[in-house]
Amino acid sequence: MFATAALMLAIVALGFLMHPVSKPKKAIDFSIDMSIRQLAPKLGVTGKALARELKLSLDVSKIKPLRKLGVTHEELQHVLHHILSHVDATVKYYVYVALVVGGLVFLTMLGRPDGCNTKQRHIWYPRSPYIVCLLFSVIVAGFILGKSPNPMEGIVKVFKSIVGLYPDPKAKLIAFGFFIILAVVGNKMICGWACPFGAFQELIYSLPILRRIKQKKLPFIFTNTIRAGLFIAMLLFLFGVIGDRKGTVIYHYVNPFNLFNLDFESFSILLTVIIALLGSFIIYRPFCQFVCPFGFVSWIAERFSIFRVQIDHDQCTQCGACIKACPLEASKGRVARKKIPADCFSCARCLNVCPVDAIQYTSVFKIGIIG
Numbered sequence: 001m002f003a004t005a006a007l008m009l010a011i012v013a014l015g016f017l018m019h020p021v022s023k024p025k026k027a028i029d030f031s032i033d034m035s036i037r038q039l040a041p042k043l044g045v046t047g048k049a050l051a052r053e054l055k056l057s058l059d060v061s062k063i064k065p066l067r068k069l070g071v072t073h074e075e076l077q078h079v080l081h082h083i084l085s086h087v088d089a090t091v092k093y094y095v096y097v098a099l100v101v102g103g104l105v106f107l108t109m110l111g112r113p114d115g116c117n118t119k120q121r122h123i124w125y126p127r128s129p130y131i132v133c134l135l136f137s138v139i140v141a142g143f144i145l146g147k148s149p150n151p152m153e154g155i156v157k158v159f160k161s162i163v164g165l166y167p168d169p170k171a172k173l174i175a176f177g178f179f180i181i182l183a184v185v186g187n188k189m190i191c192g193w194a195c196p197f198g199a200f201q202e203l204i205y206s207l208p209i210l211r212r213i214k215q216k217k218l219p220f221i222f223t224n225t226i227r228a229g230l231f232i233a234m235l236l237f238l239f240g241v242i243g244d245r246k247g248t249v250i251y252h253y254v255n256p257f258n259l260f261n262l263d264f265e266s267f268s269i270l271l272t273v274i275i276a277l278l279g280s281f282i283i284y285r286p287f288c289q290f291v292c293p294f295g296f297v298s299w300i301a302e303r304f305s306i307f308r309v310q311i312d313h314d315q316c317t318q319c320g321a322c323i324k325a326c327p328l329e330a331s332k333g334r335v336a337r338k339k340i341p342a343d344c345f346s347c348a349r350c351l352n353v354c355p356v357d358a359i360q361y362t363s364v365f366k367i368g369i370i371g
Contacts, residue, residue, distance in 0.1 A: 001129075004105045008098040012140075015094025032066040032076050039066075043083050048164040052247040053079045058164065059245075082265065089145040096141065096182060096194045099133050103193035104186045104307060106130070107348060107361040124352035131206070134199040142196030147257035151195050151294040154179040156251050159238055163246050183298040187308035191288060191298055192345035197256050197276075198288055202347070204280035205327065213282045220329045220342035223289040227296045234293065256287055284327035285345070299343050307363055309344055309351070311335060315358040322350035322359055 030039055040050045040062075048058045054071050061069070066076060111125035147153075154176045161169035182190040191198050205214070233242070233250060240246035254272040264270040272287070279286040288295045302308070311322075311334050322331040331350050333341025350359055360366075 001110055004102055004110065008102045011094050011098040011101065012091075015091035019090035019094075030076060030080060032071055032073055035065055036060070036062040043080075045083060046164055046167050048247065049166065050079075050083075052165060053083065057245045058247045089148060092141055092145045092149055093178060095137075095145070096179075096190060099137055099141070099194035100182050100186060100189045102133055103130075103189050103346065107186070107346060107351075108307060108363075111348060111351065111361075118355070118357045121352045121354075121357070125348040127206070130193075130348065131203070133193050134203050137194055137196045137199040138203065141194065142200070142260040145260075147255075147260045147263075149175060150197070150257050151179045151190055151298075152197075152251065152255070152257065152292055155294045155297055156234070156249060159235065160247075160249060163238060165247060179294065180298070180301055183301050184304050185306055187302055187305040187344050187346050188298050189307075189346050191292075191295060192347055196260060198285060198292075198345075200259075201276060201280040201285045201287060202345075204277060205284050207281070210282050214284075214327070215324075217327070217329060218283065218289065220333075224296070224299070224342070226290050227292070230291060231293050231296050251291075251293065254291060288345075289328075289343070295343065302344065303340070305364070307361065309334065309346070310360050310362050310364070310366070312358045312360075313337065315356055316354075317356055317358075319355060321353040321355060325349045325353045 030042075036047045036050050036054075040047045043050065045053075047062045051058055051060050051062075054066070054069075054075065056069060056071070106129050107125075110129075113120075113123070116124065154172075157166060157172040158169070158176045160166055161172040166172055179190055182194070186193075192202075193199075230250070236242040237248040237250055238246065240248075253266055253268040255269055256273045256276055258264055258269050259273045264273075272291075276287040283289070309330075316335065318335060320335075323335060326332070326349060327347065328344070329342040330344040334344075346361070348361070351361055
């Protein structure tokens with residue numbers, strides 16, 4: 001346990017040493033008499049990205065002065081503040097790795113003491129290490145290091161770069177690949193253990209109140225249909241299939257990660273945060289279930305996860321203990337041997353309730369265990 005904690009801290013320390021957190025850029029005196037072509041390079045964004053920030057068409061003239069495009073001085077200053085306030089927190093990638101490593105070691109090695117028989121299963125997988133990781137995620141990966149990068153932006157920025165809102169699509173694809181790898185190494189571990197807004201929802205849901213209401217689970221086909229529908233709608237709006245112009249990102253209006261910068265640029269963002277956090281008292285990770293695009297894609301990627309909850313169906317008596325303990329329909333789907341069960345966030349709730357010890361968190365390559 002101490003070796004794992006030391007390794008996690010070493011990974012985070014290495015991140016801070018190699019990638020110190022940058023400070024917000026100082027304001028520059030720009031004028032609406034300047035063009036997008038003149039402004040964009042100084043701000044480190046593409047012309048299309050600046051046009052979108054100014055609520056102009058992506059194909060608008062990049063050489064005309066902003067004044068002639070109808071942009072006011074106040075609008076320009078608001079956009080400048082938004083762009084220049086961005087802080088590069090590359091160190092967060094190291095924090096994510098540390099939390100996933102810690103969670104994976106706990107689930108596969110430390111959570112269940114060696115030589116402990118099933119009569120002592122109530123002491124398996126204690127909640128305290130999980131809670132500590134969640135708190136670390138919210139405080140450090142969230143409020144200290146800010147909203148970016150995060151898994152949700154990781155996938156959205158790939159598609160934004162395709163329409164020209166970022167200068168280097170390859171860099172965004174690599175960032176997305178990083179999050180997917182963490183999701184595949186351990187079943188949705190990046191979402192379950194490292195994502196700061198996911199962790200915030202988990203902490204609220206874990207409070208020992210309203211337990212009777214929490215026992216009622218929303219049908220996965222219902223929540224996932226909404227989540228998939230939003231993802232498809234995002235693509236249609238972003239590529240201009242719906243709407244009058246390309247570049248509209250509907251997730252910008254419901255991005256709860258703005259909470260960690262205390263920057264609620266629209267009322268819809270504030271409303272999203274309030275609904276998600278209040279809803280977490282009775283619904284398990286509502287934003288993850290209903291909205292998050294990375295949650296949707298990582299659910300698909302779960303089919304390839306190396307470490308995951310595994311059920312020995314020869315030993316399973318289908319008593320329903322794990323189904324009751326699971327906050328979603330993940331255990332229900334696995335017990336029923338569904339090919340594509342509901343999301344599993346590797347929360348460990350099912351791992352110490354099986355009376356016949358038919359559930360383990362282990363590698364898919366372990367012989368004798370079938371997911």
